[in-house]
Amino acid sequence: MTTNSDNTTTTESQETTSIKKTNGNSENGIKSWAEEDRPREKLLAKGKSALSDVELLAILLRSGTSKLTAVDVARQLLSKANNNLASLSKMSLSEITKIPGIGETKALTIIAALELGMRKRAQNIPVNKDVTSSRDAFELIYPHVADTNYEQFWVLFLNKANRKISIKCISEGGLDSTVVDPKRIYKIALELNAANIILCHNHPSGRLFPSDSDIRLTEKIKKSGEFLDIKVLDHLIVGDEKYYSFADEGKL
Numbered sequence: 001m002t003t004n005s006d007n008t009t010t011t012e013s014q015e016t017t018s019i020k021k022t023n024g025n026s027e028n029g030i031k032s033w034a035e036e037d038r039p040r041e042k043l044l045a046k047g048k049s050a051l052s053d054v055e056l057l058a059i060l061l062r063s064g065t066s067k068l069t070a071v072d073v074a075r076q077l078l079s080k081a082n083n084n085l086a087s088l089s090k091m092s093l094s095e096i097t098k099i100p101g102i103g104e105t106k107a108l109t110i111i112a113a114l115e116l117g118m119r120k121r122a123q124n125i126p127v128n129k130d131v132t133s134s135r136d137a138f139e140l141i142y143p144h145v146a147d148t149n150y151e152q153f154w155v156l157f158l159n160k161a162n163r164k165i166s167i168k169c170i171s172e173g174g175l176d177s178t179v180v181d182p183k184r185i186y187k188i189a190l191e192l193n194a195a196n197i198i199l200c201h202n203h204p205s206g207r208l209f210p211s212d213s214d215i216r217l218t219e220k221i222k223k224s225g226e227f228l229d230i231k232v233l234d235h236l237i238v239g240d241e242k243y244y245s246f247a248d249e250g251k252l
Contacts, residue, residue: 039071053085054078060109065101073101077110086240089114089147118143131162134234134245137198140164145202145238151178153201155185157194158233165192180217182224189230197225199235208237208244210251218246 039055048056057074064070077099081088088110096107131137137156144167145152151173157165170185171178178201189197199221201214210218214237222232234247246252 053083057110060113061102061106063101068101070101073099076100077102084240085114086146089118090149114147118146129164131156131158131164131198131233134236134243134248137200137234138236138238138243138245141167141198141200141236142238142241142243144169145200148202149204151201151204153178153180153199155188156198156200157189157192158196158198159193160195162196162233165194180221182221185221186224186228186230189225190228194230196231196233198233200238201236202238206239206242208239208242210235210237210244210246215251218252222252 039051039059042055043051043059051059054071054074057077058070061070061073064073068076077096078085078088080095080099081091093104093107093111096102096110097104102110129136129140131140141154141156144154152169153171153173154167154169156167159165168188170188171180173179180201185197188194199218214235218232218235225232232252234245234252236246237244
């Protein structure tokens with residue numbers, strides 16, 4: 001954080017000065033906007049679903065700069081993330097604070113809000129959910145891999161009725177690969193008394209199609225399980241809110 005300390009101090013000072021305006025009417029503060037353009041007032045009047053992503057971010061930011069409103073700053077931030085909240089959730093603290101008008105405090109507020117949203121999504125899934133489709137598996141696994149900028153390999157362990165027993169990370173790698181040991185997968189499967197498993201790994205690039213090594217690894221894990229009577233039901237490749245299913249595509 002040393003390389004960004006000066007910018008952060010300056011930005012936070014601007015934030016504090018804006019907030020402490022005694023008349024509440026700083027040029028670019030939310031209170032000075034036309035009533036229909038105030039995100040907080042719009043939220044109160046019309047409800048949260050009426051607000052755009054930019055407007056919700058502006059509420060978190062609270063204020064802008066001397067030249068930019070909070071909505072302007074929020075728009076710049078979202079644009080930096082290709083107008084995609086999933087991409088925004090992967091941005092680091094240092095990346096977020098490079099946006100003019102966003103210091104450490106505001107950046108941490110955004111990071112915390114995005115994390116709460118992801119946790120809410122995970123908690124909406126029943127603890128012992130039955131997995132009857134690739135979509136079911138995706139919903140269970142996605143919260144674990146959504147915000148990572150490097151490859152991870154996860155396994156969903158199921159009982160004979162295809163009810164979730166556990167989800168475990170088997171390995172972590174770099175930007176475009178990770179090493180997976182089938183022996184470790186089946187050791188855990190035996191310990192959990194799992195009858196079936198679903199494999200999953202993410203592609204940080206967002207590219208969903210399997211590589212040749214993905215296909216070979218899937219086949220290797222599948223064959224290893226046949227000796228133990230543990231079936232590989234699917235292998236998911238996960239990107240931003242999307243996935244590729246080996247089973248759905250007839251590749252398993």
